[in-house]
Amino acid sequence: MATTSRLSSTDPDFDVRLRDLLHVDMAEDLDIDSVVASILKDIRVQGDAALLALTARFDGVKVDHVSELEIPREQWHEALESLTDEQREALHVAAQRIREYHQKQLQDDWDFEEADGTRLGQKITPLDRVGLYVPGGKAAYPSSVLMNAIPAKVAGVGELIMVTPTPSGVCNPLVLAAAAIGGVDRVYAIGGAQAVGALAYGTETIQSVDKIVGPGNAYVAAAKRRVFGLVGIDMIAGPSEILIICDGKTPADWIAMDLFSQAEHDELAQAILLSPDAEFLDEVQASIERLLPQMPRKDIIATSLKNRGALIQVRDMEQACEVANRIAPEHLEVSTENPRQWLPRLRHAGAIFLGRNTSESLGDYCAGPNHVLPTSGTARFSSPLGVYDFQKRTSLIEISEAGATTLGRVADILARGEGLDAHAASARFRIKSS
Structure with a gap:
């Protein structure tokens, strides 16, 4: 009962x-955090050598070079073709709906001009490189691949690198098929905290990314916490x-x-x-x-x-x-x-x-909407994963000569009030005498 x-x-x-x-x-398990700290240090210091050793230790996959851990694109498409017609169609339908929804989230650059000729605005720029963590082995989460990869590509991310563990060399075909449909650029058969470290720090073979997204176990979550700041992360779910x-x-x-x-x-x-x-x-x-x-x-x-x-x-x-x-x-x-x-x-x-x-x-x-959502009450202040998580906003400021005079007087007063004399002088230099 x-x-x-x-x-x-x-x-x-x-x-x-x-x-x-x-x-x-x-509360984070101190034992897990200690193990993760050691793994991340090894990856940061030893790069490829540590990644190879840790992959052999945890996943039972032994190769001579990290390049051998890359899963070629042909294998993704073979996995896609190996699915039943029903499975393949379901992935395509889901992908199309997710793509159409997230295209609505795209934002454009904007600016406006003030009366004195000053122009202010905002520039939207996609991230250059993103890492996507996908659980592997017995777990199969093709839906998570689509939910993370598609918004990234809609946003215009230049390169999307997926990592997924393959215990004993077993790679889930549904996950690879979703990578083929979702627009992933490269896939590596690595997992755990060592994969997060490789994405964050980079190694001789794997280039570092700007942001890491995707679900994982307690070790992956602890690793994401530790590398946050060096790279962005989606959330700790x-x-x-x-x-x-x-x-x-x-x-x-x-x-x-x-x-x-x-x-x-x-x-x-x-x-x-x-x-x-x-x-x-x-x-x-x-x-x-x-x-x-x-x-x-x-x-x-x-x-x-x-x-x-x-x-x-x-x-x-x-x-x-x-x-x-x-x-x-x-x-x-x-x-x-x-x-x-x-x-x-x-x-x-x-x-x-x-x-x-x-x-x-x-x-x-x-x-269609994203299934990567805030948990544990964090919906009070955070939002679902979306296109906006794979873009950054840059302020644009172009001050006219007249604006430099008007705003310069304001900045001069405020800067001197804060005791920042160079700030004040920098503003005063541009004030045009009447």
Whole structure:
């Protein structure tokens, strides 16, 4: 039996229980951090030699030169052709939808001219080189390849280098096929913290990148934390989350399976349902108990629901929106009649799925918007991965002679107030005498 916490917003200890439910200890394991620090130091100092040794040690792949770890483009396309027609078509459809959505995010340069001839503006420039980390071995995440690679190429990134571990030389064909469709430029069969180090520092063979994106295990996450600042990173993702707001009229089985869809990721994933209808919460609990034994990942789902899941009765839909904003979930389903009526009240979520037909799983694969989303409440201040993550903005300032006089007087006053005399003099030199 899958035990899931039941909470009510009217309980006197509701705030405390909700806070405890949302808490997840994301403290970095000191042992992991120590191992990662050592790996990164080896890569930084020894370059290719360290990368070869670590790949042999962790993945059982032994070669004489890092160039032998590059997976040739022909192999990607062979992998694509080896798929079933159904698989190949699904990848192409997903890729096209992701591409069309992200093309809407493109920004143009802009500027404007003031009355005195001064021009101000902004220049948009894509990153030169980006590294994409993709888990390998038994894990297969072709959807993550598409979700990371396509926005980068839409943004105009010059070179996209994908790294993926191949334990015992096993390379997942779906991942390689997605690389072929997604516009990846090069693929290396390397993984772990050593791959992150190679992308960040560069080696004799692998050129350093400007930003590293993509999911990974605890070692990869620790490595991304350590190299941040030298290179950009997308985010440090926590366990997957889903929050569902339901008015009690969606089939209970649908809602139970939507909760399962995130709980099956891992034991720390979080699945929460908010509804003002107590009888509906009972129905969902019954569906959970009936459907769970059929699930291949039932043990993971059961642990997730027991430790971090909840069915919460709220006073009304307005309060459901308030609680949702407090949680700021990665995925928020609004499974109600006329779901858009609640949209103005919903301020914090990585992605919002509107209506009974909109399962979160569609967003994971093929709806179009990016599935790389802020977790652990960070949707309060951060956004989904997008084209804007692969571009940078540069301010443009062109001061006219008249503007130099007007603004020079302002800058002179402010600079002297800060005790920065050279700043003040630099501005004064350009003031035209009347």
